[in-house]
Amino acid sequence: MADSNYIFEPKKKDLKADVQRTVHHLPAFSIEYVKSLFPIFSWIGRYNTTWLLGDLIAGITVGLVVIPQSMAYAKVAALPVEYGLYSSFVGVTIYCLFATSKDMTIGPTAVMSLLIGQTLTAISSNKDNAGYSNPTIAATFSLLAGLIVLLFGLLRLGIVVRFVSNPVIAGFTTGSAINITISQLAGLLGITGIDTRAATYLVLGNTLKALGRTTVDAAAGLTCLLFLYSVKFGMSYLTTRYSNRQKIFFFISTLRNFLAVVIYTIIAFILNIGKTTNPLSILKTMPSGLHDVGVKDIDTKLLSICGPYLPGICIVLVLEHIAIAKSFGRINDYRIAPSQECIAIGATNCLGCLFGAYPATGSFSRSAIKSKSGVLTPFAGIFSGLLVLLAIYALTPAFYYIPNAALKYVYHIVADFNAVTQRIIKVGIYVSVGFSLAITLLRISRPKFETLGRIAIASLDDKSSNKYAYVPSVFEGAQSPPSGILIFRIDQELTYPNADYIEDEIINHVKTNTRRMSEMPKRANDLPWNEAKVTYESKIQENSALPPLKAIIFDFSAVCIVDSTAVQILVNVKRTINRYAGSEVEYHFATILNEPIQKSLIIAGFGSADQKALLVDVGTNTAKINDLESKHSVEIKKSMETKKSEEVSEVVIDSSEDSTATSGGNKFFHLSVEAAVIAATNGTW
Known part of the structure; x- marks a missing residue:
């Protein structure tokens, strides 16, 4: 288990055996159900x-x-x-x-x-009801x-x-x-x-x-x-x-x-x-009897x-x-x-x-x-x-x-x-x-979405501690993650009523706090129809001061359900952010509480070194999209090669062996946020 990329190892279920077991116990289950309808039988025998x-x-x-x-x-x-x-x-x-x-x-x-x-x-x-x-x-x-x-x-x-x-x-x-x-x-x-x-x-x-x-x-x-x-x-x-x-x-x-x-x-x-x-x-006069x-x-x-x-x-x-x-x-x-x-x-x-x-x-x-x-x-x-x-x-x-x-x-x-x-x-x-x-429904559709930092947990002897608690960034004294690392926590199940809201929150936070590494239009006239010129000019200045995005960590400790709509939204988020960042961003998931969530994310392309999505929007051509994205990625990498060589990255990912790496690359599913942080920062934070 320690050498696995995943928290939950995939298990094969024997559906035939489960059905046979259920059929075998069906009479007993039926009797128990009928008895449960009459709670009096559980205590009437002890009446005193x-x-x-x-x-x-x-x-x-x-x-x-x-x-x-x-x-x-x-x-x-x-x-x-x-x-x-x-x-x-x-x-x-x-x-x-x-x-x-x-x-x-x-x-x-x-x-x-x-x-x-x-x-x-x-x-x-x-009057029509007079007969009753x-x-x-x-x-x-x-x-x-x-x-x-x-x-x-x-x-x-x-x-x-x-x-x-x-x-x-x-x-x-x-x-x-x-x-x-x-x-x-x-x-x-x-x-x-x-x-x-x-x-x-x-x-x-x-x-x-x-x-x-x-x-x-x-x-x-x-x-x-x-x-x-x-x-x-x-x-x-x-x-x-x-x-x-x-x-x-x-x-x-x-x-x-x-x-x-x-x-x-x-x-x-x-x-x-x-x-x-x-x-x-x-x-x-009142009639007697029933x-x-x-x-x-x-x-x-x-x-x-x-x-x-x-x-x-x-x-x-x-x-x-x-x-x-x-x-x-x-x-x-x-x-x-x-x-x-x-x-x-x-x-x-x-x-x-x-x-x-x-x-x-x-x-x-x-x-x-x-x-x-x-x-x-x-x-x-x-x-x-x-x-x-x-x-x-x-x-x-x-x-x-x-x-x-x-x-x-x-x-x-x-x-x-x-x-x-x-x-x-x-x-x-x-x-x-x-x-x-x-x-x-409002609470479901607008779950609490937070970015996390960390605070040191004080030890009894007042010495410096190497243990941390991960808390909302607004928490007094919270230390923000290194540049290019973002930690998100969703405090509710991730399903179709709130998937779009979560998507907007993640993408907006990424675009507000990290640098756009893909090429921006050289002229304001080349902007898409839905972006204003003033916005473009302000983004040119603000964007240059922001760090490039390296990795995103999701704390899923409060997420007990992830449906297909939410998985598709996460795929869309990954595609949008990767384009924005100009390269493949690492996506780490911490404290996943059940196996189906991990399986859904694996099918969607998360949890592997290249993290290629297997899910796409309904009605699109998968091969064509992957080909276009591949060409686009090559062009971006060539155009940004000079810029990237000048960047001083605070996060260095290498292939050296440690407690969070395997022969296949870094882990992307973790038992704790701390383990995810170590994997995403290579232990530098």
Whole structure:
């Protein structure tokens, strides 16, 4: 290896053996893949009573929260309240089979509910869609969005989520509480006849104009609001005052929305005694049990209706869930698998369609409650699901007297992640994703390109050191390479998006800092059409003071990929620079990290003494180009022979044997920048 010209020795791969090996292990690989889709099998066998106790407490706590919350979210989604319970039941139950997060709770959320509600309103406003009910359309969205996200996860494309930065995710997920509060203000005050899904300023204006129609529901809503905030801040105060009982205060604060619904349901029941009409607007009859179970009848027209709205819904499903899951993973010191979480969301929504559920994703508020309640495994969702199922079958008669105003206030208080109007959500989603992709592509297309110098590494005994670190030339105290030697570092993969940029940077730097050794036009009138006379005259004076180019060293320590476009660009760079320098320039490559990059460069003509390129532009005649370049090179060498004899070169390359030379000439691929510098300068620097 020490005597080789190359870092990586070419190895022959036995493709036949690789294919046979893959086919032989295919059954085992398939089994492992299927098992990876169900992470529950990796830990359910170790389930114990300690885990059971923590999961039981957390599951029941989340269940008591999700019952009133999901009912309130369903009203925001323009659906009957029972569909919120269906969605939450499916979400908390099925998720544990696919989960890689113990804290996450899937179910109705503020952002998704408002998005679905306004989408259903827009679809229903079209008379051509009159044949489809809101529950049917919502279930169709759940199925289609679930299938898309499920496929996304099965193909292991969860990495795409990384194109969206955390601040962008947090920004659109958090939303604005003001807009949604205003949109629901009329209902909270018992005012009817106002389009609460219109623009925010219209809702506010129409509500203020209709204040005279305020009913007794406002009293229920305002006192409920006072109760919820009193419990919230009261428990917070008691927690700081009596820290030894903070667990009790936490559960009381967490269950305040459930308590509010129970208290105001009792009040509404008492007010109804002896009366035919309840003075409060109440929920009234809610069907008992899972009455909408089964395969939905979906036709092509319904698919075409839902199609335009699917991108926004899918993006919200994935981004909101992954953002929340990642945050709890960081808090509780575990990592999630984005692709597997996509599978969990997709499977949950696909199966949710069978139960009449509408699209559901991760909920921050319920996940936070679950985490603080001491959950230990994803199995806690089963207990939450059983509690929701109990409510669906046994508690529906009690739901009859729930005041609508109280339910809406419960929704506002428990929703940590509130939403904005549909237009803002859609625009925010597309703009944020587009912005993140644009920033990523900009970074790829404009990688950091630096010229390097070196600084001595000080030794412990303060004596002079012969070890060096190679740093950007702008680094204070950096020593520039000898005249005619240039060291470049590219801090990113070299591919087609940035190849042209790198080409321009290299050629411009060479022409700015080294002397043109090929003949320049004797008269300004002989200049090419695209060079100005002033530029020509200034170049004559400046160029004579610059050193001739001898060698270029590329530090590829940060380059992990080089594609065919980039290789062709490097060939073009070499051809252009060789013409400019009037002779063959040495090209050294340091710290190449993988064999394919070296192979590509060898095929392109790098890595040998003459370094003749084997790649040319598509459509050109290789023999003709080589012949023309050969003649041109001979003419240049003859014309510049006198000038070169007068030059004092600081770099002398000879055939003497050293650690970097072989019988075939100097090495051109090196394990370190230091080795490349020694080879390029023959150890004189």
